[in-house]
Amino acid sequence: xxxxxxxxxxxxxxxxxxxxxxxxxxxxxxxxxxxxxxxxxxxxxxxxxxxxxxxxxxxxxxxxxxxxxxxxxxxxxxxxxxxxxxxxxxxxxxxxxxxxxxxxxxxxxxxxxxxxxxxxxxxxxxxxxxxxxxxxxxxxxxxxxxxxxxxxxxxxxxxxxxxxxxxxxxxxxxxxxxxxxxxx
Numbered sequence: 001x002x003x004x005x006x007x008x009x010x011x012x013x014x015x016x017x018x019x020x021x022x023x024x025x026x027x028x029x030x031x032x033x034x035x036x037x038x039x040x041x042x043x044x045x046x047x048x049x050x051x052x053x054x055x056x057x058x059x060x061x062x063x064x065x066x067x068x069x070x071x072x073x074x075x076x077x078x079x080x081x082x083x084x085x086x087x088x089x090x091x092x093x094x095x096x097x098x099x100x101x102x103x104x105x106x107x108x109x110x111x112x113x114x115x116x117x118x119x120x121x122x123x124x125x126x127x128x129x130x131x132x133x134x135x136x137x138x139x140x141x142x143x144x145x146x147x148x149x150x151x152x153x154x155x156x157x158x159x160x161x162x163x164x165x166x167x168x169x170x171x172x173x174x175x176x177x178x179x180x181x182x183x184x
Contacts, residue, residue, distance in 0.1 A: 006129055010137075016082070017141060023110070024147075030155060043099055059113060064080065078115060092108060
């Protein structure tokens with residue numbers, strides 16, 4: 001495989017890291033929005049904790065799923081499945097009409113991120129030339145940081161919108177990057 005193809009593949013695969021950073025970062029600004037509190041009926045601290053931690057619990061579940069499924073499906077199909085599950089999680093979060101839907105959407109989104117982040121570094125290492133293996137595998141972490149940065153700025157921008165759109169628009173925004181591996 002040529003150097004350009006290797007680099008393109010690794011950057012493309014690092015989308016999983018972007019999603020992890022984005023999802024981890026966006027919830028903090030989303031739950032702080034007055035429109036979120038109004039839309040979901042002033043959820044308790046325990047409920048908000050459940051919304052936030054459902055994503056991390058899903059990520060753990062996604063890595064456990066990979067222990068049993070990734071070798072059966074192979075790396076590419078596992079990444080495809082993780083991307084498809086991510087789109088589902090984004091759709092449920094975006095359309096959530098109540099707290100339960102939001103928690104389920106976060107759990108599903110976290111499951112996808114767990115699947116992606118436990119598969120992508122391995123697959124990137126398998127694709128890359130030996131001398132670039134460490135750098136290309138490290139792209140996942142680099143993209144995680146970019147996802148967190150984008151989430152913070154999007155959350156800041158949403159704080160200036162006074163409709164429920166401000167607390168629901170960040171979820172479908174993550175559907176775009178997660179659909180890339182599904183479409184290819």
